[in-house]
Amino acid sequence: MQSPHTLTRRNLLAGASVVLAGSSCARRIAPARATVSILRQSAYDQTVYDAVRRLLIAHRVNIRGKRVVLKPNLVEFDSATTINTHPLLVHAALEAFRSLDAAEVRIAEGPGHRRITMDLAEAAGYFQTVPSFDGLFTDLNLDEITPVRLQRPVSKLRTVYFPNTVLGCDLLVSMPKMKTHHWVGATLSMKNLFGLLPGGVYGWPKNVLHWAGINESIVDLHAQFPNTFAIVDGIEGMEGNGPIQGTPKHAGVLVAGYNLPAVDATCCRIMGIDPAKIDYLRMSAGTEALTESSILQAAETFRSVRIDFQLLPDFQSLRLGTV
Amino acid sequence: MTGALKELCAVQNPDGGWPYHRSSSWTEPTVFALLALASEGELYSPPVANALKWLKANQKPDGGFAPKRLVEESTWVTALVLLLPNDMLAQLDGVRALNWLLSKTGRELDWVQRLRAAMMSGRIQQNGPEGWPWFPDTAAWVAPTAFAILALRKARKHDARTEIRERIQQGQEFLMSRVCQDGGWNHGSTKALGYESASYPETTGLALLALGDLPANRVLRCLDRAEQHLQFCRSAEAASWLRLGLLAHRRPLGTAAVAAKHPASVPELVLSSIVRQAIGGNGIFEA
Numbered sequence: 001m002q003s004p005h006t007l008t009r010r011n012l013l014a015g016a017s018v019v020l021a022g023s024s025c026a027r028r029i030a031p032a033r034a035t036v037s038i039l040r041q042s043a044y045d046q047t048v049y050d051a052v053r054r055l056l057i058a059h060r061v062n063i064r065g066k067r068v069v070l071k072p073n074l075v076e077f078d079s080a081t082t083i084n085t086h087p088l089l090v091h092a093a094l095e096a097f098r099s100l101d102a103a104e105v106r107i108a109e110g111p112g113h114r115r116i117t118m119d120l121a122e123a124a125g126y127f128q129t130v131p132s133f134d135g136l137f138t139d140l141n142l143d144e145i146t147p148v149r150l151q152r153p154v155s156k157l158r159t160v161y162f163p164n165t166v167l168g169c170d171l172l173v174s175m176p177k178m179k180t181h182h183w184v185g186a187t188l189s190m191k192n193l194f195g196l197l198p199g200g201v202y203g204w205p206k207n208v209l210h211w212a213g214i215n216e217s218i219v220d221l222h223a224q225f226p227n228t229f230a231i232v233d234g235i236e237g238m239e240g241n242g243p244i245q246g247t248p249k250h251a252g253v254l255v256a257g258y259n260l261p262a263v264d265a266t267c268c269r270i271m272g273i274d275p276a277k278i279d280y281l282r283m284s285a286g287t288e289a290l291t292e293s294s295i296l297q298a299a300e301t302f303r304s305v306r307i308d309f310q311l312l313p314d315f316q317s318l319r320l321g322t323v
Numbered sequence: 324m325t326g327a328l329k330e331l332c333a334v335q336n337p338d339g340g341w342p343y344h345r346s347s348s349w350t351e352p353t354v355f356a357l358l359a360l361a362s363e364g365e366l367y368s369p370p371v372a373n374a375l376k377w378l379k380a381n382q383k384p385d386g387g388f389a390p391k392r393l394v395e396e397s398t399w400v401t402a403l404v405l406l407l408p409n410d411m412l413a414q415l416d417g418v419r420a421l422n423w424l425l426s427k428t429g430r431e432l433d434w435v436q437r438l439r440a441a442m443m444s445g446r447i448q449q450n451g452p453e454g455w456p457w458f459p460d461t462a463a464w465v466a467p468t469a470f471a472i473l474a475l476r477k478a479r480k481h482d483a484r485t486e487i488r489e490r491i492q493q494g495q496e497f498l499m500s501r502v503c504q505d506g507g508w509n510h511g512s513t514k515a516l517g518y519e520s521a522s523y524p525e526t527t528g529l530a531l532l533a534l535g536d537l538p539a540n541r542v543l544r545c546l547d548r549a550e551q552h553l554q555f556c557r558s559a560e561a562a563s564w565l566r567l568g569l570l571a572h573r574r575p576l577g578t579a580a581v582a583a584k585h586p587a588s589v590p591e592l593v594l595s596s597i598v599r600q601a602i603g604g605n606g607i608f609e610a
Binding site: 078116118119123134142144145161182200201205208210211244245 | 344346347349390391394398399430456457458460461462467509510518520521557558560561585586
């Protein structure tokens, strides 16, 4: 059944008029209220292409002549579940950014467990779905790197080697899968930034981040890449023992925005998780910025699409109350 | 020089090192390229000399090797360098590299972290046998431990220190402690919050290679798992590791070739040639 807030091109574009988030990532004006769009998207079909394009227009993503890096979440492949960002969504984003005259759009990821990235991408359907994928993809685990000294880190990280593909882009697009996570509660657009670290330096997994503090490292990575847009694959998510061993959960949404804590907080609400109880969100944005009143929602409201994800027994305390 | 080696030398960077694909030089592909050259008797040719010069400049004051020139920390790739033939290693400081490797163990959880992990997983984790980390001051994992064992097995032919023998044994016990329920190995996490994790083909092959001198009855179900992986493996690189692992235990190999679906990396190219030589009885990783 469709909600009364069902999105049409007209009302999404109308919503765009209140989107203050910026024209280009480099000169974006900080919004008074972070804007997050929720679109209903029931399946990975051809309508995804139009949906993603509408999201970018709604957020006034002006990327003409700029370099864009799409960063999906590629972890492992298991045909029985939904671990990775769906390749059709990534291809839709690629086409949408191209249609907005981006100078270059690349897909880049540094998987944390499997060393043979291209085989993983092949198993996950990327070669089949994205034409010329091989030429468009950068394995961040083996990319050229630059050491970067973090400014005011909250984790134990001090200097981090980052891939030049990511350091050199004008807009990074975090494209995670909407999943529960057995250490931090939920893995979304901020946690997805773990994949930016080069395995060629830190190994598989990037265990240095665990020792530096998982939540704190997420906060530091987010602070390091402020020019980031998020498009969350919530069409088929994962509940239970995510991010790998959970079970598929159909949520039927795409969630997008420039403010990653706000995007992730909105995803949490859709999943029936209280964002204020997710440590890295609270540490990164503060409790106030995560409240409903601090986030302007375009298109759907989270209430109209909320579908509680199953939480492991140890995470029941994260459950969002009925609101 | 054979055609394959000429092809390999064609992608050598002007600085002497090799890239994974077409980019700047990294230690891992440089070592694999040198192993390929050495296996065909190329020990002193100009490409070898240039590569060794690049590696020598990449050795850190602590004796270890960094994965790439601008990385300050010595890492797991030190074990790879120690796999080079002694004629090549003589041009580097192999003794200090070996001592660096012997000085490294995985970082273990302190009691607070163990308590937290026990509360989360419902089981108490004891500090087990010592393996090797990818990066200093982090936990031990399957692949770096397997490479360290291979390096130490080579070193013990010329170095009778008890420490080397003990670390090999510890490393092998570490690997045995990380066997997944399905009989193979993944990156090194057998369970996640009490749920069993599945193995990967590439790490299963590599671990079996490092366990090549264990009695067969200790790894029987692991070999069975490796054979199952090989039957369905769609990755050329993973298939090479599986074949090397099975060969190390004298298991017959299937004949089905796995076609690469994308341009092969330098390590992948070299591995397929190492497999061919191992089948011919010239295994460079043999104990």
